[in-house]
Amino acid sequence: MSTRSKQIAALRPRYEDELAQGLERFFERPRTTCPWCTSAHLRRRLRTANHAQRKPGNFVLDECRNCGHVFQNPRLSADGLTFYYRDCYDGLGEATMARLAASPLAAKLYRARARALLPFSRPLLWLDVGTGHGHFCAEARRIHPGTEFHGLDQGEGVEIAARKGRIARAYRGSFTGLAGQLDCRYDVVSMHHYLEHTLSPRLELTTAYTTLRPGGLLLIEVPDPQSAAARLFGRWWGPWLQPQHLHLIPLDNLCGELAEQGFTVVATDRQEPHIPTDLTSAAVNMLHSVLPGENLPWLPERPGPLGRGIRTLCLPAAAPALLALFALDVLLAPVTRRTRLSNAYRVVARRD
Structure with a gap:
């Protein structure tokens, strides 16, 4: 029996026990209003499955007719998030995710993200939130050789990143939960394809504000729910990524919220961040x-x-x-x- 087969056999009793209790406990009650603007004018955007892992369950994305915010409804509960994330980015899925993050295409995207800050800053201290195995930081250091990179994530990958020397310091836990340790420390906070995974994007932005020193920069990259590709490919569109993606935020909504929280938007880009997949x-x-x-x-x-x-x-x-x-x-x-x-x-x- 291979090592992977042994892992699967060891995990099976736990999954069987959890699934025997039913899927209902993995979801909160459905919302009747938009979590972004509180409008009650909602419509069903799509219903889909967990394509990546094939874990059981169906997932619904609703769209607000007022502001365009797209959100999972009903949303995963805390137990649901634990269940569907397990063995995706760590455990059985860790090796696959590490290979994808280390691919030439990913490295090219990472360097483009790092270069986006060159017109605005030469940072000394940079925190990458949702850093995974730290591959972005390793590539970004080539663009910003005088910068010290720290990483934050909930999975074991952030500790692997520190051991591999891709980051100088690892924070393991939630960004909002660790906020007290990070106040006003950083010249840059980056969130690359992270915000859509969070329960409360607004709270994440608030935490980013308090983590940055005055004048510091926040770099965000997220899927665009207003992309024509989202309608063209329907439920097969990769960036829907159910059930991990809880919120997909239109550009104007995000820029408006940043202004409300005390940020000045200095650049937006809908072209270079495209991921050709x-x-x-x-x-x-x-x-x-x-x-x-x-x-x-x-x-x-x-x-x-x-x-x-x-x-x-x-x-x-x-x-x-x-x-x-x-x-x-x-x-x-x-x-x-x-x-x-x-x-x-x-x-x-x-x-x-």
Whole structure:
């Protein structure tokens, strides 16, 4: 038995016990008003599944007709967040996430994010919130060689980042929970594809304000729910990423809230932050939905010989098509970035 198979066998009893108690406890009561502007004018945006891990459950995203905010409704409870995050970024999923974060495409995106601050600052102390394994900080140090990088995350990855020397200091825990240790320390706080995962984005922005010294800069990058790609690909669009993404915030909403909290927005960008994976991720999501499941501890049954055989045959057969789609994503990226198909945006804001 392989090491992974042993891990799966060890995890299965815990998942079976949790699932036997039902999925209802993983969700809060549905909202009838928008969590951003409190409007009661809501509409169903989409209903989808957990494509990445194939954990059981269906997830609904609603959209506010008043302000455009898109949010998970009903939202995951604390138990639900624990259940669906487990073995995604750590545990069984850690090796996969580490490989993705260390890929050439990711390194290119990290360097672009770091360069976004060059017109505004030469920071001495930088905190990267939601740092994962710290790969962004390692690349950003090439752009800002005089900067000391610290990382914050809830998973074990932040401690791995410190051991690997990618960050000088690791904070493990929630950003809002650790706020008292961070007050007015940092020249830069960055949040790259982090804010959409949080229970209360406004509170995260408040914590960023108190963490920055006066004049410090906040760098945010998030998926754009107003992207035309979101409508084109529907529930298969990768950046929906259910159930991890709880809030998808329109650009104007985020800029307005930053101003309310005492920031001055000094730059916005809807072009360069585009991540060229829409065709590929949509195809992968579709493939996951039709192929028999692999051996995973949260699936109700272990795959039989027929299922394993179909999966073994189909994955290699699909690989050339996926590689071709990825090449097309990259080839089209210079054009896509200049259209409303761009799937992310960036904001740079200064603490007044």
